[in-house]
Amino acid sequence: MRRRSVLLLVSVVAAVGGIVLPSIGEQQSSGSTRITHVVVNAGKPVVLWSKESATVSFAITAEDKSGIKSVDKIGVWGSNYGVLRPSAAPCVAKTKTVSVCTGSFTVSLANHDVYDNMAGRWYIQATATANDGDRFESDTAGKFFIKKAGYATLTGTQSTAAPGTLLDIEGQLMQPNWKSWLWVWDPHQPVQLRFKPAGSSAWRIVARTTTDSRGFMRAETKATTTGTYAWYFAGKDWSVPVTSAAAQVSVQ
CATH class of the missing domain: 2.60.40.1930 (Macroglobulin (MG2) domain)
Incomplete structure (x- = not known):
């Protein structure tokens, strides 16, 4: 300024x-x-x-x-x-x-x-x-x-999948509006779909994408082993990092 x-x-x-x-x-x-x-x-x-x-x-x-x-x-x-x-x-x-x-x-x-x-x-x-x-x-x-605070949702996962099944995972990134005090969409932000194999403490990136004009995100990934998925937004100068709730998929 x-x-x-x-x-x-x-x-x-x-x-x-x-x-x-x-x-x-x-x-x-x-x-x-x-x-x-x-x-x-x-x-x-x-x-x-x-x-x-x-x-x-x-x-x-x-x-x-x-x-x-x-x-x-x-x-x-x-x-x-x-x-x-x-x-x-x-x-x-x-x-x-x-x-x-x-x-x-x-x-x-x-x-x-x-x-x-x-x-x-x-x-x-x-x-x-x-x-x-x-x-x-x-x-x-x-x-x-x-x-700003923030939160992300994760939807579209299934609880079990056969090896090689293509998983279609969705979610939405939200941010607060400081004038209305309501949660609103966080559009056009880079996000990652992360995966953590069962028994591991380390997350790895399996897909990268960008939220659309309404904050929605979507990625496809193949089920290879049992583990959990979560969306991650790294944050910016004006926003904190955000991780969605994790969803487990058992590969059988």
């Missing part, structure tokens, strides 16, 4: 909604101060599907030879004008030069804090100020993901 767009959005939100967020403009860092590490939600994506709210913690590690005075001017932003309100992040000195500053923010689908086109990569913006007056500013100090 272009910085000019973010700056415009933040200005409008601050004026209308009373949200105090920093302007994302030219960075004005000076000296040896650095933000060395940012962890959001313990390094895991924030996964949402319906009307739930999630309170997400973050930790910002900053360093300077004189010690860290504060980390502030914190913003949480994503694509398509996504902006969330963070808390303050009080700092705790871990050494004479390194401090860890922790805070949180809440994202609520019920309050329409995010929409479908905002799923994906998000950033933490912050300014670290050292005891000697040096500072470090970054509008992409940390990166994290807000992702």
